[in-house]
Amino acid sequence: MSAQKRPCPEPESDLRAPTVLVAEDEVLIRTMLAQHLRDAGFRVVEAANAREATDIMEAGETVDVLFTDVRMPGENDGVWLAQLVQQNYPAVRIVLASGERDVGQAIVGAKLFSKPYDLDLVENHIRHLLAAAREPALWEESD
Amino acid sequence: MPPHETKSRPSANLETVLVALADVFARMVVAEYLRDCGYEVVEAGSAEDVITVLRAGQTIDVLLLDAQISDGQGFALAREIRQARPGIDIVLTFGIAKSAEKAGEICDDGPLQQPYHPQEIVRRIQKLRRRRKTGSD
Numbered sequence: 001m002s003a004q005k006r007p008c009p010e011p012e013s014d015l016r017a018p019t020v021l022v023a024e025d026e027v028l029i030r031t032m033l034a035q036h037l038r039d040a041g042f043r044v045v046e047a048a049n050a051r052e053a054t055d056i057m058e059a060g061e062t063v064d065v066l067f068t069d070v071r072m073p074g075e076n077d078g079v080w081l082a083q084l085v086q087q088n089y090p091a092v093r094i095v096l097a098s099g100e101r102d103v104g105q106a107i108v109g110a111k112l113f114s115k116p117y118d119l120d121l122v123e124n125h126i127r128h129l130l131a132a133a134r135e136p137a138l139w140e141e142s143d
Numbered sequence: 144m145p146p147h148e149t150k151s152r153p154s155a156n157l158e159t160v161l162v163a164l165a166d167v168f169a170r171m172v173v174a175e176y177l178r179d180c181g182y183e184v185v186e187a188g189s190a191e192d193v194i195t196v197l198r199a200g201q202t203i204d205v206l207l208l209d210a211q212i213s214d215g216q217g218f219a220l221a222r223e224i225r226q227a228r229p230g231i232d233i234v235l236t237f238g239i240a241k242s243a244e245k246a247g248e249i250c251d252d253g254p255l256q257q258p259y260h261p262q263e264i265v266r267r268i269q270k271l272r273r274r275r276k277t278g279s280d
Contacts, residue, residue, distance in 0.1 A: 027186075046170075048167075048192070052167040055167055059168065
């Protein structure tokens with residue numbers, strides 16, 4: 001293995017990489033998406049179910065985008081998770097995924113990717129969401 | 144490639160650690176720590192997930208396995224994996240202090256220097272757990 005060294009990471013700052021919380025119960029799908037997003041420069045935290053995702057959010061982890069599977073086992077599913085996040089963490093952008101065709105508009109304003117989804121398209125959509133979040137809306141007055 | 148199709152990731156001269164810890168905060172902090180040490184990391188929260196990853200042909204060099212995973216299945220799982228996949232270095236752990244210690248040892252063998260002292264792993268996990276309970280820092 002390489003013996004190259006690097007300085008210890010800087011403390012968190014405003015220049016931190018955007019954080020995506022991936023909530024997906026199927027480990028291989030979660031792993032592939034998470035690795036793709038990390039390779040693209042995002043920080044990714046993983047949750048295997050809705051409960052883990054809410055634990056992470058409630059512990060104060062800074063999350064910019066929630067990517068959640070709609071159908072997950074357990075007491076609460078991805079729709080419940082997305083609705084909770086939308087209500088309690090309005091700054092978090094939400095992206096949904098589903099292996100079922102007839103999911104409907106589970107969350108207003110959230111894009112739904114049907115499985116199997118293209119990882120590049122997911123990445124591009126997340127980048128689009130983050131770019132839109134940084135720009136003020138046209139009707140907002142500047143200070 | 145559709146995410147439901149799997150393949151072995153191309154080698155990047157990086158060893159891959161499968162972090163199999165049931166506690167989501169421990170898993171998250173340890174996984175990020177090992178990534179900062181230069182490893183590729185796969186996360187699993189259950190014995191079933193571990194088996195799924197291994198059966199999919201994912202190249203795993205080190206398995207950091209919680210003995211308490213899936214209601215105490217860790218020991219039995221480790222025995223099975225040792226027989227089926229003798230090339231995997233299995234590191235059994237129990238509790239966050241031991242998990243941090245073992246993560247530090249794995250990091251010592253990694254390509255990059257430790258991002259911080261392994262004891263800090265424990266503090267970060269405990270901090271997340273406290274914040275989860277109280278909803279504040």
